[in-house]
Amino acid sequence: MDFELDDEQTALRDAVRRLLASTYATIDGRRASTAKAPGWDEGMWGRLAEMGVLGLPFTEEDGGMGAGPVEVALVAEQLGRVLAPEPFAEAVVLAGGLVAAAGSAAQKEQLLPGVVDGTTVAAFAHFEPGAAAGAPPRSVTATQDGDGWVLDGVKEPVLHGAQAGLLVVSARVDADGTDRTGLFVVAADAAGLDRVDYPTYDGTRAARVTFxxxxxxxxxxxxxxxSDVVALVTAHAQVALCHEAVGAMATALDLTTEYLRTRKQFGVPLKTFQALTFRAADMYVSLELARSMALWATLVLADGDPDAAVVAATRAVVQTSAAGRHIGQEAIQLHGGIGMTAEYAVGHYTTRLTAIDQLLGGRTAHLRVLADHVGEYDVVDPLAV
Structure with a gap:
């Protein structure tokens, strides 16, 4: 595997970093963007579209940039470094990715240009109240009504569901007596659609959507x-969120090490105390393990094997979840009381890492998936040479 970025990838990373720094150089920029509708900076969203960032996951035939998972990962990590609230992974990689993967040629031609140019924000309505992460849809059903289809039920939380101009909805379809997972497109002004918007604890937005x-x-x-399409596109979104988490963890570690270098206790910098530097070193190890797993999973996605992609995403989530919890908690602990204040950035990074962990489905659920298939893995004899 080649882990080196080429010149174009490096230029993309640096350009996105410079652009985001214009608005999110400090945590105050994020607070200002999330304090008002739609919950992110619409000007920044438009500039990302002009740069071609929103078209990265889509083929040139679909109006995109024809890039791959590596480019998506680079953007996601830069978003995470500054806690940019723009819904790149949720609206572009996940919801837009479902349209690209499952839509007909006519649907892609109709729907994807708005996603690429930033005029349409898409949302995937999949989670249901009380359902486990990764569970197929049950309470939301799709039934035929003459020549069309209608949906009934509740989806919650739907990330940015109230702001979305396009809803991609998963629903239970009874086809020939067999339950299947169907995907449907619902317009924002559809009859019988009710959306209740509310803020989430990490400062972003979600909605309760009733059909x-x-x-x-x-x-x-x-x-x-x-089902298979949802699993594959979800894997792409999970890996993108892992990279966003890596970016957030990197900044949390930078803030912590800088604090240890500059903050004095008993007349000497905190870095003088060996126990604290050991804890910071452990944070660095967690970060690099998560970064390595996320990068490996990205390269697996780029290979194009759907089954391998889903497993790789699951493994990356397990490592990222553990690292995010460790780094977030240690960052607050090593900052002391100031780490708990809303005015200081480090608490916001920990909150976002916690939210990403929930979006990814949680470490325990993914460990359970890996454990269920442990008998299918090859056996390696460590003593064999």
């Missing part, structure tokens, strides 16, 4: 089972 005989259009072939 009451809401007209919907099947994404792709009507009645087709979209």
């Amino acid at each position: 009451a005989s809401t007209p919907a259009t099947p994404l792709g072939a009507a009645g087709a089972n979209a």
Whole structure:
């Protein structure tokens, strides 16, 4: 595997970093953007679109840039470094990715240009109240109504669901007596659609979305089972969120080490105390383990094997989840009381890392998935040479 960035990838990373620094150089920029609707900087969203960032995951035939998972990862990490609230992974990689993966040629031609140019924010309505992470849809059902389809049920939380101009909805479809996962497109002004917006604890937005005989259009072939498509596109979004978490962890570590170098206790810098430097070193180890796993998973995605991609994303989530919790908690502890204040940045990074962990499904759930398939893995004899 080649872990080196080429010139174009390096230029993309640096350009995105400079652009984000214009608005999010300090935590005050993020607070200002999340304090008002839609919960991110619309000017920044437009500039990301002009740069081509929102088109990275899509092929040139679909109006995108024809880039791959590596480029997506570079952008996600830069967003995480400054806690930029723009919904790149959620709206572009996940919701837009589902349209690109499951939509018909006509649907992609109609829907993707708005995602690429930033005029349409898409949201994936998949989570259901009380359902476990990764569970197929159950409470939201899709039924045929004449020549069309209607949806009934509740989705929550739907990230940026109230601001989205396009909803991609997963629903249970009873086809020939067999439950299947169907994907549907719902317009923002559809009849019977109710969206209740609320802030989440990390400063972003989510919504409770209720469908009451809401007209919907099947994404792709009507009645087709979209489980595999959802799993693959979700894996791409999970890896992107892992890279966002890596960016956030890197900044949290930088803030902590700088604090240890400059803050004095008993007349000497905190870095003088060996126990504190050991704890900072452990944070660095966690960061690099998470970075390595996220990068490895990205390269697996780039290889194009769907089954391997889903497993790689699961493994990356396990490592990222553990690292995020460790680094976030240690960053606050090593800062002392100031780490708990809303005015200081480090607490915001820990909060975002916690939110990403929940979005990824949590470490325990992914460990359970890996454990269920442990018998299928090859056996390696460490003594064999």
